[in-house]
Amino acid sequence: MKELSVFSHLLVTKLICLTRAFSLWFALLLSMPSLAQQAILEGDRSVPVEARNGMVVTSHYLATDEALKVLEQGGNAVDAAVTAAFALAVTQPRSGNIGGGGFMLISSEQQDEVVAIDYREKAPAGASRDMFIGADGNADEELSRYSHKSAGVPGSVAGLALALEKYGTISLAKALEPAIRLAQEGFIIPARFSDGIQRAADRLQKHASSRKVFFKPDGSSYQPGERFLQQDLAETLKRIAAQGVKGFYEGRTADLIVAEMQRGGGLITHEDLKNYRPAVRVPVHGNYRGYDIYSMSPPSSGGAHIVQILNVLEGFPISWTGHNSAQTIHLMAEAMKRAYADRSEYLGDTDFIQVPLKGLTSKAYAQLQRDAINRTRATNSATLRPGNPLPYESDETTHFSIVDRFGNAVSNTYTINFSYGSHIVVEGAGFLLNNEMDDFSAKPGVPNAYGLIGGEANKIEPHKRMLSSMSPTIVKKQGKNFLVTGSPGGSRIITTTLQVLMNVIDHHLNIQAAVSAPRVHHQWLPDEIRIEEGISPDTVRLLEEMGHKVVRKAAMGASQSILIGSDGTLYGGADPRRSTSSAQGF
Ligand code: GLY
Numbered sequence: 001m002k003e004l005s006v007f008s009h010l011l012v013t014k015l016i017c018l019t020r021a022f023s024l025w026f027a028l029l030l031s032m033p034s035l036a037q038q039a040i041l042e043g044d045r046s047v048p049v050e051a052r053n054g055m056v057v058t059s060h061y062l063a064t065d066e067a068l069k070v071l072e073q074g075g076n077a078v079d080a081a082v083t084a085a086f087a088l089a090v091t092q093p094r095s096g097n098i099g100g101g102g103f104m105l106i107s108s109e110q111q112d113e114v115v116a117i118d119y120r121e122k123a124p125a126g127a128s129r130d131m132f133i134g135a136d137g138n139a140d141e142e143l144s145r146y147s148h149k150s151a152g153v154p155g156s157v158a159g160l161a162l163a164l165e166k167y168g169t170i171s172l173a174k175a176l177e178p179a180i181r182l183a184q185e186g187f188i189i190p191a192r193f194s195d196g197i198q199r200a201a202d203r204l205q206k207h208a209s210s211r212k213v214f215f216k217p218d219g220s221s222y223q224p225g226e227r228f229l230q231q232d233l234a235e236t237l238k239r240i241a242a243q244g245v246k247g248f249y250e251g252r253t254a255d256l257i258v259a260e261m262q263r264g265g266g267l268i269t270h271e272d273l274k275n276y277r278p279a280v281r282v283p284v285h286g287n288y289r290g291y292d293i294y295s296m297s298p299p300s301s302g303g304a305h306i307v308q309i310l311n312v313l314e315g316f317p318i319s320w321t322g323h324n325s326a327q328t329i330h331l332m333a334e335a336m337k338r339a340y341a342d343r344s345e346y347l348g349d350t351d352f353i354q355v356p357l358k359g360l361t362s363k364a365y366a367q368l369q370r371d372a373i374n375r376t377r378a379t380n381s382a383t384l385r386p387g388n389p390l391p392y393e394s395d396e397t398t399h400f401s402i403v404d405r406f407g408n409a410v411s412n413t414y415t416i417n418f419s420y421g422s423h424i425v426v427e428g429a430g431f432l433l434n435n436e437m438d439d440f441s442a443k444p445g446v447p448n449a450y451g452l453i454g455g456e457a458n459k460i461e462p463h464k465r466m467l468s469s470m471s472p473t474i475v476k477k478q479g480k481n482f483l484v485t486g487s488p489g490g491s492r493i494i495t496t497t498l499q500v501l502m503n504v505i506d507h508h509l510n511i512q513a514a515v516s517a518p519r520v521h522h523q524w525l526p527d528e529i530r531i532e533e534g535i536s537p538d539t540v541r542l543l544e545e546m547g548h549k550v551v552r553k554a555a556m557g558a559s560q561s562i563l564i565g566s567d568g569t570l571y572g573g574a575d576p577r578r579s580t581s582s583a584q585g586f
Helices: 002-030 035-043 061-072 077-091 141-146 156-167 172-185 191-204 208-214 231-243 251-264 270-275 302-313 326-346 363-371 492-505 511-516 537-545
Strands: 049-051 055-058 101-108 113-119 279-281 284-288 291-295 398-403 408-415 473-477 480-485 529-531 550-552 561-564 570-573 582-585
Touching: 049 055, 049 582, 055 061, 055 077, 055 561, 055 570, 061 077, 061 172, 061 398, 061 582, 077 101, 077 156, 077 172, 077 231, 077 398, 077 408, 101 156, 101 291, 101 473, 113 156, 156 172, 156 408, 172 231, 191 208, 231 251, 251 270, 284 302, 291 302, 291 492, 302 326, 302 363, 302 473, 302 492, 326 363, 326 492, 326 529, 326 537, 398 480, 398 561, 408 473, 408 480, 473 492, 480 492, 492 511, 511 561, 511 570, 537 550, 570 582
Parallel strands: 529 550
Antiparallel strands: 049 570, 055 398, 055 582, 101 113, 101 408, 113 279, 284 291, 291 473, 398 408, 473 480, 480 561, 561 570
16 A cells, blocks of 8 residues: 555656656757767767677776686686786776775676675774874864875785685786786876876875876876886786785885885884785675675675665665656655765774674665655755664675676775875885775764765774775676676765666666766765766756755766676676776677
8 A cells, every 4th residue: 555655646746747847848959968968978878898708897998908808718707807906006096006905796606606805905003093183173184185194004915816816717927917018018098097197286296206107207297199107016016926915015015115104104014014814705685676786795885875775765666757857866865865874873894893784784674764755855964863773683996897608797896095095106116005094984973085974883993994885786686697886986886886776677778878877876964966967957956846955066986887688698888987998798
């Protein structure tokens, strides 16, 4: 009965929407799309890349090429993933980078198993709760975002090596070969690369070590079409190839990192590096309209909240309310804001705190949250507090997706936090340090760089992993890998990944269209729905009439995704929001 009354209510709302939309139609017909809208339309590739034997989708075509070669030569998805990750550290140093950390989900159909590798950075032993509180008692953003202290102990090298050792078939040295070649022989600079450096120039210029890498010896800027060489990085990668993880966490590279810390007042010591260990974790598992959703467990909040939001939305007829309609966006925003409110209270590193995962992802808790949603009015975020999932507790960054012909799928998201991280290159080692310490809550209640509020659960503690939103996700259908997805984008990672899932499952878009479609985002605070270019003005007006503040933002996320058809055909969808994105299969 309840479902029926919801349905009739939605029917009336939809009719009102249609009438209003029709009155706007003539006006819209007369208006030409803006240049920005036109660019989205032109970039909106709607046809996925198709293949039978293997598919690689990454944010850089050179990394895609190298990973595809590994698959073609008989390697599995993990071999290709580790190869891609190191290649991206060279071709896209501002985000995929050995100075950072991340998460990898691996699904093996043969083993009927999905595992998560957590190689998130850790707080150094010398870190303390109030290390970013300034003399005035406020959180010091410069310190938490752009200083040597902003760097956590990097996890990428250890995590990628562990993935290869446990689930791969090639050696670490082999996986590093393309990256070493690309660093040593260089690659042709695409416009996105040189534009990015220009935008970050002020901060990069502050450090001699960063100037040396990202600018020419005479101080001038690199131009598109020129060759970019990274000799120091090549030597660092060769040490890993020769000595394994010890080639990074001990010896010369460790000495260079510690010397950099000492020069800039950072905290990472030889002991911190030597003691860094990645962890194998059980992914968060949920079910949405019959599909099995696997996504990243804490210390990421991604999996918990994707499943939580999907659980809430499962009770609404989303296919019927339609893709990016005002009614659908309203319901999504209401579910999103409740999840992000809970994130602020409950999420953190489970090695240190108890996270009520069962409660957050339970259908009963979702029912409670769904019942509190008014179908036609926005809930003011100021009146919304984190819920209480405990009674149900019964017992963004670079993303890539890879599928092989052996039934394995890899979904990997890794990052150094901001574009260019702390903007500090380790002198002599050639890679940027992350500024992931800003993902802790420097002061409970004070937003981080993404406007995310954190609490006690995510306070800084020595050796703790900072809370993340990274959401590498694999969806299975009747036991078979079905969708491999994820995204960069800081706080927008969760909602970007969610929308790719919904675009496929609820709206039946092909994977390229699902990735390209305009996205929306709500994160509780600030109390606003962020929308990309491409959401229609009449939809915006209807949302505003429901009480939402709607703010147009630049592109959100960059999802590189793969869909596996029921006959085994692989479909790749590369995100046009990154001009270097590429999907290739064979
Ligand atoms: N640094 C962004 C995240 O991990 O969510």
